[in-house]
Amino acid sequence: EIVMTQSPATLSVSPGERATLSCRASQSVSSNLAWYQQKPGQAPRLLIYGASTRATGIPARFSGSGSETEFTLTISSLQSEDFAVYYCQQYNEWYTFGQGTNLDIK
């Protein structure tokens, strides 16, 4: 099973600043990686697929990069609605998720 490890577990950032979230795969997943945002009591929302393609309706401040085993989600200028938990997911070999990064207000 491919293990996805996200860091940090919690990231505290001020509104308007940049946030950088990391995701590492235990073996290569090529570009078969997605990012999701989840707020309390809500369904996860797809942000990025194919490591770097924004899903429909996702603002341009969200960007994804990386390939093989190292991936990054960057939020260029944090808005109040961006504070949430973020998950990465690989779909190169079956489907596995990271444990999440909690992005909170500094």
Place this chain on the structure above:
Amino acid sequence: QVQLQESGPGLVKPSETLSLTCTVSGVPINNYYWSWIRQPPGKELEFIGYIHYSGGTNYNPSLKSRVTISVDTSKNQFSLKLASVTAADTAVYHCAREVYGSFNNWGQGTLVTVSS
């Protein structure tokens, strides 16, 4: 607008069968792959399995012996059955639509607690 909604009992006794239904609106179920994903308290998301509208299924090997996913195209619904549950199966269960590996739409999730 695609919407998914889970329904079913929130409490199941140990050794019994967990049964959930996902009702899909905004898109015919006669396309795509339809999945179940769960999240135990304090743990990461775990993929359970998927079904194609044609009836083809694929299950997480760790759960395969206990899982059945079925589809009812006439009602635009698909369902999950998980047999012989234990406390370790306590989780929020989500249904989702898969498109080329990622999950484009999710239900809000329903908490199922396994307890006597």
